[in-house]
Amino acid sequence: MLLQICRSEEIQDSGWKVFTINSIDFLIGRRNGKLFACNNSCPHRGASLSKGHFNGDNIVCHMHGYEYDVFSGKLMNMKSWKKDSTWVEQSPEWRKSGDLVKYPIFERDGLVYVTLP
Amino acid sequence: MTDSDYAKTTKPVPNIVALEVLQKNGVNIDRLKELITKGVGAEFTTYYYYTILRMHCTGLEGEGIKEIVEDARIEDRNHFEAMVPRLYELGGALPRDIRKFADQAGCPDAFLPQNWEDINSILKVLLEAEQCAIRSWGEVCDLTAGKDPRTYDIAQRIMQEEVEHEAWFIELLSKRPSGHFRRKFAGQSPHTGSQGSLIHL
Numbered sequence: 001m002l003l004q005i006c007r008s009e010e011i012q013d014s015g016w017k018v019f020t021i022n023s024i025d026f027l028i029g030r031r032n033g034k035l036f037a038c039n040n041s042c043p044h045r046g047a048s049l050s051k052g053h054f055n056g057d058n059i060v061c062h063m064h065g066y067e068y069d070v071f072s073g074k075l076m077n078m079k080s081w082k083k084d085s086t087w088v089e090q091s092p093e094w095r096k097s098g099d100l101v102k103y104p105i106f107e108r109d110g111l112v113y114v115t116l117p
Numbered sequence: 118m119t120d121s122d123y124a125k126t127t128k129p130v131p132n133i134v135a136l137e138v139l140q141k142n143g144v145n146i147d148r149l150k151e152l153i154t155k156g157v158g159a160e161f162t163t164y165y166y167y168t169i170l171r172m173h174c175t176g177l178e179g180e181g182i183k184e185i186v187e188d189a190r191i192e193d194r195n196h197f198e199a200m201v202p203r204l205y206e207l208g209g210a211l212p213r214d215i216r217k218f219a220d221q222a223g224c225p226d227a228f229l230p231q232n233w234e235d236i237n238s239i240l241k242v243l244l245e246a247e248q249c250a251i252r253s254w255g256e257v258c259d260l261t262a263g264k265d266p267r268t269y270d271i272a273q274r275i276m277q278e279e280v281e282h283e284a285w286f287i288e289l290l291s292k293r294p295s296g297h298f299r300r301k302f303a304g305q306s307p308h309t310g311s312q313g314s315l316i317h318l
Contacts, residue, residue: 023145045223046151047256063252064225081225083245086238088228093220 005112011035018050021116025050026103028112029070031057036070037105037114043068043075044097059100066097073100121150124210135267136208142264149260149268150209156253157197157204157211158222160275163246164194166227170239173229178236182289184303186243189282191304193250196275199309203268224249237290244286250279274308 005019005028016029018040025040027049040049047063054060058067058076067077075097081090104115139146167190174183201211212218219226227246230238254276261269281297288295300307 020143023140023143024148025145041148045155045221045253046148047252048259063223063249063256084230084238084241086231087242088230090225090228091220094222094225 001116003114003116005114008107008110008112011112014054016050018048026114026116028105028114029059031070034071035105035107035112037103038068038070038073039101039103041101042066042097043100049100068100070100073102075099121210121212123213124205133208135206139207139265144261144264146207149257149265150204150207152223152253152257152260153200153204153207153268154209154211155221155223156250156257156272156275157200158218159224159246159250159253160193160197160200162219162222163224163227163250164190164197166229166246167193167243169229170227170233170243173233173239174236176234176236179239182236182240184299185285185289186239187303188300188305189243189247189285192278192282192306192309195304195306195309196250196278199275200271203271207268223253240286240290244283244290247279247283247286251276251283254279271309277308278306 003021006017011017011028011030013030013033016027019026019028025048026037027040028035028037030036031054038049041047042049042061042063044061044066045063047061049059049061051062052060055067057069057071059070060067065079066075068074069076078095078097081087106113136146167186171183171186171190174180174186204210212221224246227242230242232238254272257272258269258276261272284295285297287293288297
């Protein structure tokens, strides 16, 4: 389903906005002039990615610091829990994460379009 | 079959108005159930790990914080008790397998650090766990504010106690001045406890 989401100027560079469609939150953002769209739910533990921040092209989840490339959607950095040399690392099962749920996005004539499922 | 499908009845279930209202309010019920399951998973595992941490609060310094750790430990268990009935009302269910339950928890395990004889190392683990819980229940509050008053009410009560726990551990680590005195009894849960009638104390 192709949807017109907003005007291009509403998505500033290095910023993002959350749009709710059919009770699902979608994160629409722009980094270095390029648009991206993903589900706002972190694939690790479901936190709102909109509360995170950028690290390069990665979005950093505020909950556990996992980083995902906003363009490829891939998990780029799985944070360690060995914050202190004496801390014990978390179990591999708990640490596992999938990739971002991404959606095709483009802009035309000053409008942003996203293809949603 | 998903983790919660085992809990589905074979009998016909009538229209649930309490869920219908949430849908009309725009609540993403599936996401809400997921976040609650992860949140109560974190409370339950924290209760377990705090038991171990408390056992290692020894010596003069350890004895000084043992009662505070005990308050946080019992109150985290109370949070589990307070929210789980709501999960089932929403049509969710706890994972059948406790291993899966722990693996999907919203917060990392509060493992006993190797240098547990340094009481500050235990306090840092406790602080980290409380801070994660605040973020976790904050997500539930954000998802339900103005849309699902029942879940919001329980989540905000839990969050108030988690914020208090964070303050306790920050005060112990930093000596920051505090308004904290003590609970009336161990694990009183002034917000989710008897005052809220959410659990039986």
